[in-house]
Amino acid sequence: MPVFTYVSINPNSGDIYALRSFNHEQTKAFEFKVLAKDGGNPSLQSNATVRVIVLDVNDNTPVITAPPLVNGTAEVYIPRNAGVGYLVTVVKADDYDEGENGRLSYEMVEGDRGFFEIDQVNGEIRTTRAFGENAKTAYELIVVAHDHGKTSLSASALILIYLSPALDAQESLGSVNLSLIFIIALGSIAAILFVTMIFVAVKCKRDNKEIRTYNC
Template identity: 40%
Template sequence: MISFLSINSETGDIVALKSFDFETLKTFQFHVIASDSGTPSLSRNVTVNVFILDQNDNPPVILYPVSSNGSAEGVEEISRNVNAGHLVTKVRAYDADIGYNGWLLFSLQEVTDHSLFGLDRYTGQIRTLRSFTETDEAEHKLVILVKDNGNVSLSATATVMIKLVEPKEAFAASDVKSTAKDDEDNDVTFYLMITLGAVSILFVISIIVLIAMQCSKSTDYTSKYLPETNYDGTLCHSIQYRSGDKRYMLVGPRMSIGSNIAPGSHANTLVLPDRRGTCGETYQ
């Protein structure tokens, strides 16, 4: 602390060699020795405590909108379909002073339409006061004054440009609805094609099955009613012949020309007694 202070050896006045900042140094102490000119010299020392008092020496600093060349300006776009109480933006600032001197207050210094926007004096939030109408201007300028709470108040200003745009939500909703409708139409067309394809396949399979069944029935009918070899279609016919003392009659289908009966075979042979037949026919 010696470099910060100077003391007058004659008067005991202590002088600060530099200014103190409450935010960096709040208190410090040092020792002072006072001695007389007697012989022997007598002395006494004392401890001096120094308390730095806070002074409003720091102006507010704007964080948003971005500060440029001592001024701050930002642009905000909001939809025209927002309701009252919608948060547009927030002016952010800080003060390096500690305590009471560092408290900040926000106020509207300039605004194009007082009925549209409101500013919270403690938080710096900008909100809409009512819904927008078609007659409202598309662009609005707000100048916000930020000042601290010192005895000698220090301040800074920020400019916010607010632009009204057409509702993006409405366009987005319209696009989503159109896309959903197209997807729905595509789904209906897809399912319709699948249904038609399935019906066509079932129809073709049914035709093939019916044709196969008809072919099968035709083959069975032909096999059932097809005459056997050497059969000329006559269901009953008889042939009589005599062998020694016995008389024979062959009963069965008529044999076609070229058919042979093996000698001595009695297949399909009925042996008849030598008398008149039951049908009134005499066998010779």
């Protein structure tokens, strides 16, 4: 855009005024030339280049992008037999500021924090203990992502964690056995059909090549 849409200069005092608010994420810097001349005859003049650098301020709030949120809430399912250190989910947030203003940290502020922990840098949520048979089926965590600006900005999300029922050993073995039996049965039927086709092809021969009749 033309520079005169950004700034103006007082022709008498040389004071430069901003004509709009600046955003570091949109315009990091711009420059223009200023001409100064006297009223003599002949007029003498000189010029200088003015470079304006727009500093970054913490004006963008973090936005949590993962896990997907619906009205600020995410639902996550994990198996009931998940052990210690099981990866529940990864919380991710974006911040359009730069430097410390855009560097994010994650923490759990409320909820069932005795069962889970979160990595402050990468946002990984993991279990800290195993769930027994008498464990409840749902857990809640409130996770906050905040930047490191002088006036820190943050975003929060409610994570609902549900325990899915795990198959016991007998059910798992039964499903494996049924699949194996089904595969064996299909293979046997295919083998019988193949042998039958070969047997018929060997026993059948042409009686008359001209009229293409067969005698089996």
